[in-house]
Amino acid sequence: MAREQIVKVLIDGATSDLSFSYLLPDTYAVIPGHRVSVPLRNRRAIGTVTSIESVDTAELGYALKPILGVVAEDPFLTPGLLKLAEWISAFYLTPIETVIRSMLPKPSRGDEEKRKTTKYVELAGPVTPEILDTISARQQKQREALEILSEKGASRLTDLTDNMGVSRSSLKALEERGLVRVVDRIVNRDPLSEVEYVESGPLTLNAEQRVVLDQVFESSRRISNGEKSRPILLYGVTGSGKTEVYLQAIQKAIEEGKGAIVLVPEIALTPQTADRFKQRFAKIKDQVAILHSNLSEGERHDEWRKVLDQKARIVIGARSAIFSPVRNLGLIVVDEEHENSYKQDTSPRYQARDIAVVRGHLEGCPVLLGSATPSLESWQNVQSGKYELTTMRLRIDDRKLPLIRVIDMRNEGKKSQSGPTILSTRLRNLMEQRLANGEQTILFLNRRGFARNILCPECGYVANCRHCSTTMTLHRKEDRLICHICGFSQLPPSRCPECSSRSIVNAGYGTERVEEILRQVFTEARISRVDTDSMRKKNELRDTLNAFRAKKIDILLGTQMIAKGLHFPNVTLVGILNADVGLYIPDFRAGERTFQLLTQVAGRAGRGELEGEVVVQTYTPHHPSIQFARHHDFEGYAEYELALRRQFGHPPYSHLALVTSRSVHLERAEFSLKTLHARLKRHLPEGITMTDPLPSPLVKSHDQWRFQIVLKSVGARRLAGHLREVMKDLTFPEDVIITVDIDPYSMG
Numbered sequence: 001m002a003r004e005q006i007v008k009v010l011i012d013g014a015t016s017d018l019s020f021s022y023l024l025p026d027t028y029a030v031i032p033g034h035r036v037s038v039p040l041r042n043r044r045a046i047g048t049v050t051s052i053e054s055v056d057t058a059e060l061g062y063a064l065k066p067i068l069g070v071v072a073e074d075p076f077l078t079p080g081l082l083k084l085a086e087w088i089s090a091f092y093l094t095p096i097e098t099v100i101r102s103m104l105p106k107p108s109r110g111d112e113e114k115r116k117t118t119k120y121v122e123l124a125g126p127v128t129p130e131i132l133d134t135i136s137a138r139q140q141k142q143r144e145a146l147e148i149l150s151e152k153g154a155s156r157l158t159d160l161t162d163n164m165g166v167s168r169s170s171l172k173a174l175e176e177r178g179l180v181r182v183v184d185r186i187v188n189r190d191p192l193s194e195v196e197y198v199e200s201g202p203l204t205l206n207a208e209q210r211v212v213l214d215q216v217f218e219s220s221r222r223i224s225n226g227e228k229s230r231p232i233l234l235y236g237v238t239g240s241g242k243t244e245v246y247l248q249a250i251q252k253a254i255e256e257g258k259g260a261i262v263l264v265p266e267i268a269l270t271p272q273t274a275d276r277f278k279q280r281f282a283k284i285k286d287q288v289a290i291l292h293s294n295l296s297e298g299e300r301h302d303e304w305r306k307v308l309d310q311k312a313r314i315v316i317g318a319r320s321a322i323f324s325p326v327r328n329l330g331l332i333v334v335d336e337e338h339e340n341s342y343k344q345d346t347s348p349r350y351q352a353r354d355i356a357v358v359r360g361h362l363e364g365c366p367v368l369l370g371s372a373t374p375s376l377e378s379w380q381n382v383q384s385g386k387y388e389l390t391t392m393r394l395r396i397d398d399r400k401l402p403l404i405r406v407i408d409m410r411n412e413g414k415k416s417q418s419g420p421t422i423l424s425t426r427l428r429n430l431m432e433q434r435l436a437n438g439e440q441t442i443l444f445l446n447r448r449g450f451a452r453n454i455l456c457p458e459c460g461y462v463a464n465c466r467h468c469s470t471t472m473t474l475h476r477k478e479d480r481l482i483c484h485i486c487g488f489s490q491l492p493p494s495r496c497p498e499c500s501s502r503s504i505v506n507a508g509y510g511t512e513r514v515e516e517i518l519r520q521v522f523t524e525a526r527i528s529r530v531d532t533d534s535m536r537k538k539n540e541l542r543d544t545l546n547a548f549r550a551k552k553i554d555i556l557l558g559t560q561m562i563a564k565g566l567h568f569p570n571v572t573l574v575g576i577l578n579a580d581v582g583l584y585i586p587d588f589r590a591g592e593r594t595f596q597l598l599t600q601v602a603g604r605a606g607r608g609e610l611e612g613e614v615v616v617q618t619y620t621p622h623h624p625s626i627q628f629a630r631h632h633d634f635e636g637y638a639e640y641e642l643a644l645r646r647q648f649g650h651p652p653y654s655h656l657a658l659v660t661s662r663s664v665h666l667e668r669a670e671f672s673l674k675t676l677h678a679r680l681k682r683h684l685p686e687g688i689t690m691t692d693p694l695p696s697p698l699v700k701s702h703d704q705w706r707f708q709i710v711l712k713s714v715g716a717r718r719l720a721g722h723l724r725e726v727m728k729d730l731t732f733p734e735d736v737i738i739t740v741d742i743d744p745y746s747m748g
């Protein structure tokens with residue numbers, strides 16, 4: 001009998017679930033989640049340990065090789081994350097290695113973890129008066145350096161040279177005399193480390209907030225007693241004080257020595273949101289990790305390290321923060337749970353809100369999903385009893401929800417002489433009033449650029465991207481046509497490329513054009529525009545929002561970057577310029593999205609002492625999404641929309657799988673998908689339906705042709721199971737890419 005420890009190692013970069021066994025010599029203390037280096041054929045490979053077992057090696061009948069080494073002292077994945085990775089891999093049909101890769105920041109993958117270091121100067125020993133005496137008067141700077149160092153212990157090399165005026169040669173002299181050492185120290189890049197936060201204590205909750213908080217505590221209590229507990233959906237109107245409830249629930253978790261993860265949509269992860277958390281936890285601000293997309297790779301890695309080292313116990317971040325290696329989780333919050341940005345659109349195509357529920361279940365912690373416009377998926381989960389519902393109907397201090405006026409733009413159009421009508425007379429008048437009163441206005445338009453497209457009225461030519469089947473948007477500042485799908489840009493033609501006509505026109509409008517018009521109409525007003533074009537520089541968004549809060553801006557115009565989570569007490573008017581954008585696209589969620597957007601944007605008005613008003617401009621004033629939003633009637637809308645979804649068997653009454661083939665060769669993309677379709681059809685399990693292979697709505701993107709099949713089934717697992725079974729032994733040409741998206745949010 002020779003019982004030995006064997007580790008299973010999942011090799012990095014494996015497209016299949018490549019996992020091998022190795023001997024684990026006694027000299028290594030390794031547990032699942034550790035990253036190790038192993039021999040693989042003739043090379044050295046890196047991988048993640050997924051399990052360890054004790055095996056009688058004599059019975060194996062073949063020799064195992066030992067691992068070569070350990071990449072980092074601590075395991076990068078917690079046991080909870082390893083289980084979660086398996087779940088995601090199975091549910092979303094993604095190789096587990098791909099899932100694990102998306103859980104780890106880039107610098108932590110590879111041969112060694114890349115940590116940023118900086119040169120520090122430290123004393124080699126205590127500085128005695130005798131030593132100081134040996135330094136001559138001419139070497140004043142050396143003496144100063146020693147004094148600084150004996151006070152601080154160590155100092156950044158650049159601090160000494162750049163800020164204290166100690167020359168490199170002085171330091172060199174000290175080093176040669178053996179008085180100081182220059183060393184590399186690991187530094188953490190915390191972009192907010194310099195910021196001072198004023199602590200904000202917990203507010204006294206109102207009755208509704210109290211009930212919600214107690215419900216979270218009750219869920220936590222039940223879980224610790226081993227009782228069943230369901231995720232909690234908090235349906236709370238905008239401004240009802242949801243964030244305050246999150247803060248206090250987190251506080252409790254921290255007091256109990258546990259950690260918390262708060263997911264917010266990327267777009268809502270504004271500096272303002274981050275500040276709110278940093279202020280509440282000002283005393284322990286280093287225990288708050290914030291993960292947003294503006295961080296450099298290194299900064300992101302440092303934040304992750306802080307969590308892994310259990311220095312940070314509160315994580316606030318977008319989608320991928322759900323994979324933070326927080327141990328002993330006490331709470332997961334998903335704010336704005338209806339947000340589509342929780343769905344990742346590249347592999348693994350997970351939905352972070354759903355993953356939060358799974359992680360809560362696997363690790364035994366309460367999950368709180370909050371929204372003023374819950375997703376119909378979550379609403380249906382309440383109806384079926386899977387989730388628990390809690391409601392906050394009142395705004396803080398009983399502030400009224402804003403009055404919403406719907407303006408029929410079909411009538412406005414008739415009045416105008418030329419070009420598209422962008423501002424209705426009503427909206428313009430209301431804006432003038434606000435300017436006169438010193439109050440602020442937010443204008444919302446979900447489309448950036450100057451003109452939607454340029455077209456020729458003579459022959460019907462439209463400027464399309466040559467790499468995608470979509471129109472190009474005119475950006476006036478750069479004076480270029482830009483494709484919003486692939487980024488390709490070109491000079492706008494001065495005459496029609498087809499018929500040479502000079503009467504080529506700009507059709508439709510984006511934020512850039514609206515800004516120009518606003519400047520013409522409101523010559524005295526201070527106007528700012530917020531979209532991805534105007535907010536390229538670091539801190540530009542933060543600065544603009546701060547200026548707006550300080551009332552240095554009268555009119556803030558923006559895309560969805562300003563739709564969420566912002567809180568400006570002096571805003572009394574919100575204008576939605578074109579509510580129809582997004583309503584007439586071939587997607588069963590189009591209506592739901594429009595309802596959510598209108599409600600969220602409207603929620604920006606009247607958040608202070610003053611009452612708010614909202615103007616919605618639309619060409620389809622009677623559309624249910626607009627009418628229910630106008631009456632602040634989420635429940636009414638949900639009932640209406642769910643009845644439709646049920647009738648058509650759409651989600652949430654079914655799960656979909658979107659199978660797409662892509663290739664630069666049209667025929668190969670189409671043929672491969674047809675082959676797959678035939679195989680899927682052969683033993684189609686009962687309860688699954690399937691469309692024929694069809695061109696995707698965006699049939700060409702980034703030079704690739706796209707075809708798709710949509711499968712539908714009441715059970716998601718059955719769908720994934722059938723697809724896995726069929727695709728297991730099918731191979732496709734190299735230049736064809738097949739992707740499977742379970743519970744897709746974009747229908748191609």
Ligand code: ADP
Pocket residue numbers: 203204205206209236237238239240241242243244245396567
């Ligand atoms: P929501 O997240 O639901 O939109 P917030 O949490 O942002 O709402 O709260 C709206 C405003 O009300 C914030 O300025 C917040 O500080 C304030 N607020 C929240 N709860 C209370 C409370 N219990 N007492 C006083 N003010 C509160």
Ligand code: ZN
Pocket residue numbers: 456457458459460461496497498499500501
């Ligand atoms: Zn033409």
Ligand code: ZN
Pocket residue numbers: 465466467468483484485486487488702
């Ligand atoms: Zn393009």
